[in-house]
Amino acid sequence: MLIRVLAASSLLLALACTSPENAVPAKLAEPFTPVLMLRPVTVSLVVGATQSFQAEINYQEGVRYIRQPVGWRVVEPQGGTITGAGLYTAPDAPGIFHVEVRREDFPEVTATATVTVK
8 A cells, every 4th residue: 555645735735726716717718809911912013914812811719611701802993803712903004903802701801902003
């Protein structure tokens, strides 16, 4: 038979750590802050050229999507076109235009790139 002897201070510490009223409260979860990053943020293209844009977002703990929940648009009506995959095609006229990406799950979160077409 093996008997282990603990010092009184060790025994009291062990009991104090297991007592519910002395338990350390669990850290509360931080509120989720949605992030959206866009690359590139500035680009210069010739008339009719294409440019691929990438959006990166963060996800809430335990939430996964089938596809990345972002939507693309060209801000100016004659500023070219952009696909759902972020492939921009410059218009046939020079100018400065803007590509916007928006989180569909948090619509207030957007990012904008500036496109100069020469």
